[in-house]
Amino acid sequence: MGAVDEHGGQAIAVAYSGGRDSTALLHATAVAALEQPGLRVVALHVHHGLSAHADQWLAHAQAQCEAWAAQGLPVSLVWRRLKLNQNPGDSVEALAREGRYRALTEMAQEVGADTVLLAHHRRDQAETFLLQALRGSGIAGLSAMPSTVDRHGICWARPWLAHPRRAIEAYVAQHGLSHVEDDSNADPRFARNRVRLTVWPALASAFEQAEVSLAQSAARAADARACLDDWLAQSLAPLLVPGRADALSAPALLALPLPHQRELLRHWFTTCTDRHLPASSVARLTQELPALVDTGRSIQWRAGAFDVCLYRGVLICRPAALARQSPGDDVCPTVLLNIDRPGRYALPQWGGELVVSVVDQGGVALSRLAHVEIRARQGGEDFQLGPGRPSRALRKQFQSQAVPEWERAGPLVFARDQLVFARGLGVDARALAAPGEPQVTLIWVPNLTI
Structure with a gap:
């Protein structure tokens, strides 16, 4: 159910915003953990910084967990503050969602929990199905939220996905649980809020079983998606x-x-x-x-x-x-670099790094790389593919080796004005080390983080 944490027991995590649903789930999980000696429950709280009340919500979460721990429940809290870098046109909803899951993953890994419980219920599932349908989604989107999914070595589980919202409300009332109210839930800028506040009341009034029916449709779509995924995996491999x-x-x-x-x-x-x-x-x-x-x-x-x-x-x-980088661009400047040992040499100006690795043959003498220049393609460079082969224009060598344009992007490495390395081609034959001489090879690794 959980992983061994730093305290020597098992740990299971609960995503805890301080709202009604996550409060109920955290309390129920902590109470259940009393029956499993050694099991600790860790509440994971994400401070988004999007609301003026975010600090108050964190304080509430801290006070609640401390109060429950004082009552003997095996619960503790860890939290993380998000910094959202929003660019024009970005969806705040999407940024917050991605940042939240990233923070939850990091915190779960830190506390040694291999399971994170999420408090989504049947109404949430029905709303998600409806939203995905309105966005024109296919089977994957209409499957809505899975009850369990493994990502980054963590099982994300939604134990209440088949339970109605009223059951959670009843649990909160029964145990007298206090919780916070997120003011952003009333903001019509967010699509889910528009569905929840405007569409859902009318839908539920016209169709009493809307929540059950839409959740069932999501479950059937999930079954279809599982079958489709199997077919896709088999069909993609030969392509x-x-x-x-x-x-x-x-x-x-x-x-x-x-x-x-x-x-x-x-x-x-x-x-x-x-x-x-x-x-x-x-x-x-x-x-x-x-x-x-x-x-x-x-x-x-x-x-x-x-x-x-x-x-x-x-x-x-x-x-x-x-x-962004193409031949002749002057966006990335010439960089002087001292390569004196194997390792990774970051070039933030170029959006990547040079990886220098020891090889037995086919490399360049490490001593030759003591003072190199990292340059952009200017046109007119030549390259020799192998010993005894003629040097030809770099452009023609790329073409002869069928190197795609996107794999030509990256810096050229020069030593004493002699081209030593080009991405997609490797080490220039004129720079190859003598047999038996200590040597290394170079690999350009672009930064793929978006």
């Missing part, structure tokens, strides 16, 4: 480029019926990015791919925070942030 789980053969995809193409594109994108491919991107890709594959063109499409790129009939995904 992938051998050795590349992130590279999809466009011709192989186009050989399938159009509905299959759309579902496989969505599944592939989610597998690569852990994001959903926007409906507009699905439509554009399936419409434009046939002509592009026939003509052999290369292109990239923006899909939210990622780009979907086509090169020589192969599709890959990459963070859109990596698209």
